[in-house]
Amino acid sequence: xxxAQTLTARPPAATGRENAQHAQxxxxxxxxxxxxxxxxxxxxxxCSLLKGVFRVLESGEGPAGTVxxxxxxxxxxxxxxxxGLSAAGAKPVVxxxxxGLGYSLNVLTSLNLIYDLHVPLIVSWRGHDGNDAVExxxxxxxxxxxxxxxxxxxxxxDPSDPHGxxxxxxxxxxxGRTTPVLIVKEGI
Amino acid sequence: MFGIQDAIRAVTEKFPTSxxxxxxxxxxxxxxxxxxxxxxxxxxxxMGMAAPVGLGVALARPGRHVVVLDGDxxxxxxxxxxxxxxxxxxxxxxxxxxxxxxxxxxxxRPVRIADPVGMALAAGYSAxxxxxxxxxxxxxxxxxxxxxxxxxxxxPRGAHAGKRVxxxxxxxxxxxxxxxxx
Numbered sequence: 001x002x003x004a005q006t007l008t009a010r011p012p013a014a015t016g017r018e019n020a021q022h023a024q025x026x027x028x029x030x031x032x033x034x035x036x037x038x039x040x041x042x043x044x045x046x047c048s049l050l051k052g053v054f055r056v057l058e059s060g061e062g063p064a065g066t067v068x069x070x071x072x073x074x075x076x077x078x079x080x081x082x083x084g085l086s087a088a089g090a091k092p093v094v095x096x097x098x099x100g101l102g103y104s105l106n107v108l109t110s111l112n113l114i115y116d117l118h119v120p121l122i123v124s125w126r127g128h129d130g131n132d133a134v135e136x137x138x139x140x141x142x143x144x145x146x147x148x149x150x151x152x153x154x155x156x157x158d159p160s161d162p163h164g165x166x167x168x169x170x171x172x173x174x175x176g177r178t179t180p181v182l183i184v185k186e187g188i
Numbered sequence: 189m190f191g192i193q194d195a196i197r198a199v200t201e202k203f204p205t206s207x208x209x210x211x212x213x214x215x216x217x218x219x220x221x222x223x224x225x226x227x228x229x230x231x232x233x234x235m236g237m238a239a240p241v242g243l244g245v246a247l248a249r250p251g252r253h254v255v256v257l258d259g260d261x262x263x264x265x266x267x268x269x270x271x272x273x274x275x276x277x278x279x280x281x282x283x284x285x286x287x288x289x290x291x292x293x294x295x296x297r298p299v300r301i302a303d304p305v306g307m308a309l310a311a312g313y314s315a316x317x318x319x320x321x322x323x324x325x326x327x328x329x330x331x332x333x334x335x336x337x338x339x340x341x342x343x344p345r346g347a348h349a350g351k352r353v354x355x356x357x358x359x360x361x362x363x364x365x366x367x368x369x370x
Contacts, residue, residue: 041247068247070276073268080237081272084209084244087229087361088368092244110212110233111241115357 024063026188027052029162032063034093034120036163037170041085043070043078044095049124049187053095075100079107082119095122098143099136108150108179118179120170121152125185147181154181159188190322192287192342196257197222198325199283199340203255206281207245207368210257211238213292214349215285219257221350226367230353230360236265239273239282246278249368253279253332260286261298267307274312279333282308287344295344308337 024032030053031042042064046054056062057069072078075096082092096104101123112118126132127140139146147154155169165182173180190198196215200208200223208228210216216230229245231238242256263284273280284304290296301307305316316337319325330336353360 070247070272073272076237077240077266077269077272080234080240080269081244081247083237084229084241084246085248086244087241087364088207088245088248089365090244090248107234107237111231111237114233115361117361 024162025052025056026159026162027056028063030122030157030166030188031056031067033163033166035063035067037166039067039091039093039120041068041070041082041090041092042095043072043081043092044122045072045075045078045097045100046095047097047124047126049097049126049184050095050122052188053122074103076103076107079104079112079119083107083111083115083117086117086119087115093120093122097124098126098139101143101146102139105150108152112179113150116176118173118176120173121179121181122157123154123181123183125183128185143183152179152181154183157182157184157188159186189320189341189343192285192291192345193218193222194322195285195325195340195342198322199255199257199338202325203253203281206253206255207249207364208255208257209238209242209245211235211259211262213259213262214345215257215259215262215292217349217352218345220353226363229364230355232353232357235262236269238262239266240269242280242282243269243273243276243278245368246280247276250279252368254281256280256282258282258284259291260284260288260301261290263304264299264301267301267311270308270311270313274314274335277314277335279335281330281336281338282313284337284339286339286341289344291344292349304339305337313337 082094085092127136153172157165169180169182196218210219212231246254305318308316314334317328318339320341
């Protein structure tokens with residue numbers, strides 16, 4: 001690491017120390033809400049709408065101070081790692097852009113949903129308003145239908161109520177028979 | 189060259205107390221019929237996911253040794269997982285049972301990886317071995333705590349695997365979770 005990188009790496013540490021005095025950002029509160037409910041590992045593939053969440057996880061500070069973050073090469077592999085964590089007794093969360101849901105469908109249908117290894121998914125919703133980059137048009141239009149086809153219960157994240165959003169998301173899958181999905185529409 | 193079922197038996201005898209994750213198809217069925225134990229987590233689908241699942245198991249249970257049983261087809265399906273596994277340096281032996289065919293689906297020709305050992309090392313595994321006989325397999329002594337690829341060149345079964353796993357997926361999770369915590 002060069003000196004310049006060392007210098008630019010410092011400000012987040014200072015921000016972390018100030019968390020006690022400042023209200024948490026929506027991204028920090030989102031991570032905190034999962035940590036408060038006993039979640040131990042976060043893995044996934046980034047999306048620009050989840051930039052803040054990944055920043056918190058990469059910092060390893062504040063709400064991310066007690067959890068592990070594992071960058072994954074692809075969303076299905078993230079789900080695979082999370083499934084192993086869950087099968088062996090840990091509590092993981094997977095993050096992805098909605099585009100990654102396509103890659104993930106085989107793992108969801110032939111592993112998570114049939115073994116009842118239900119790992120919460122935080123899925124960003126590119127293309128939700130039909131006015132995004134063209135590659136998001138179809139998956140953006142069909143996201144909720146796709147989740148409904150496989151019985152994945154979804155909750156839209158409310159940035160003004162992160163803890164309540166996570167609470168509602170997990171409560172929707174409380175019976176342990178489905179995978180809860182927290183949908184993030186606006187960048188946090 | 190030895191048969192794939194003999195290779196599976198040799199691996200289970202070499203690592204008798206480890207947690208296992210096996211890839212779907214005949215390898216899961218062979219492991220189940222050779223040495224069924226609560227410490228085995230059988231994948232019945234999700235080809236290509238045995239190694240990522242193995243990483244998750246190893247991270248959840250850092251005190252335990254993990255063995256992944258992959259085939260050459262499932263290994264070729266997800267080489268992207270290798271650097272992710274290597275990054276966390278789990279106490280894991282990633283066995284690739286290379287019989288040169290997609291035997292579970294009728295013996296079709298898979299994509300061949302020219303140098304599995306080189307690929308694993310390039311991805312960051314600390315050690316990698318390739319063996320093609322029971323004697324060579326017996327001679328490999330993976331260092332404890334070191335992420336290791338163990339490529340085993342073996343012969344196809346030439347016959348069906350044993351019966352399918354009879355535990356339900358939920359039963360597999362329940363007993364594996366308890367065994368992993370023990």
